[in-house]
Amino acid sequence: MIRIKICGLRRKQDIEWINFLKVDYAGFVFAESRRRVYLKEAERLVALLEKGIKKVGVFVNQNPDFVKGVCSALGIDVIQLHGDEGQKEIESYLGLGFEVWKAIRIKDKSDLISAFEYRVDGILLDAAVRGMYGGTGRTFNWDILKGAYFKNKIILAGGLDPQNVGFAITKVKPFAVDVSSGVETEGYKDFFKMKEFVERVRRFGKHDR
Numbered sequence: 262m263i264r265i266k267i268c269g270l271r272r273k274q275d276i277e278w279i280n281f282l283k284v285d286y287a288g289f290v291f292a293e294s295r296r297r298v299y300l301k302e303a304e305r306l307v308a309l310l311e312k313g314i315k316k317v318g319v320f321v322n323q324n325p326d327f328v329k330g331v332c333s334a335l336g337i338d339v340i341q342l343h344g345d346e347g348q349k350e351i352e353s354y355l356g357l358g359f360e361v362w363k364a365i366r367i368k369d370k371s372d373l374i375s376a377f378e379y380r381v382d383g384i385l386l387d388a389a390v391r392g393m394y395g396g397t398g399r400t401f402n403w404d405i406l407k408g409a410y411f412k413n414k415i416i417l418a419g420g421l422d423p424q425n426v427g428f429a430i431t432k433v434k435p436f437a438v439d440v441s442s443g444v445e446t447e448g449y450k451d452f453f454k455m456k457e458f459v460e461r462v463r464r465f466g467k468h469d470r
């Protein structure tokens with residue numbers, strides 16, 4: 262069954278909805294973004310989260326000591342590195358009890374090369390948008406992935422929404438899908454969009470990866 266991550270959670274009701282929908286991963290953005298949360302608020306949110314839901318911390322080019330401090334304080338399960346972090350930095354997080362996912366922004370097929378090079382727990386594929394690191398609401402050309410074999414878990418992100426996620430899953434067959442903008446209305450998470458997204462994934466995503 263394909264896993265679901267909903268990212269950019271900021272409010273108490275976001276967490277209540279996540280608990281109700283029983284998604285697999287809850288994402289908290291600690292990087293520069295309109296979705297950014299700070300440690301104190303994140304502590305309050307995480308305390309409300311159902312135990313079975315894994316916590317993902319999203320970071321962009323941040324100091325490793327800061328990243329480790331936040332993740333240890335919150336009991337984060339997965340560190341999502343969404344900037345220009347290299348293998349050396351990735352290594353510094355391995356063996357500390359966190360999974361590490363490295364985001365790669367895709368413009369064309371050549372951007373996939375790094376996906377084969379990183380030694381990491383998961384590769385997150387996102388759209389490349391100039392001047393932005395993530396949360397863009399933009400898709401990339403999924404056909405680029407045709408015939409590619411990845412040894413890592415693939416987390417598909419970038420512009421997913423309830424309308425396109427079924428098609429994306431049948432094309433890419435990822436380990437997990439990750440959504441932020443596509444389940445928002447006027448900048449805030451929308452329960453009905455989240456519910457529809459989850460229902461679509463559960464209908465189309467019955468393969469194992």
Ligand SMILES: O=C(O)c1ccccc1N[C@@H]1O[C@H](COP(=O)(O)O)[C@@H](O)[C@H]1O
Binds near residue numbers: 268398420
């Ligand atoms: O969500 C953000 O604001 C964000 C900021 C900086 C880096 C990553 C961010 N989010 C991640 O971006 C992708 C795609 O999001 P979208 O569905 O296209 O809006 C996803 O992995 C988020 O975790």
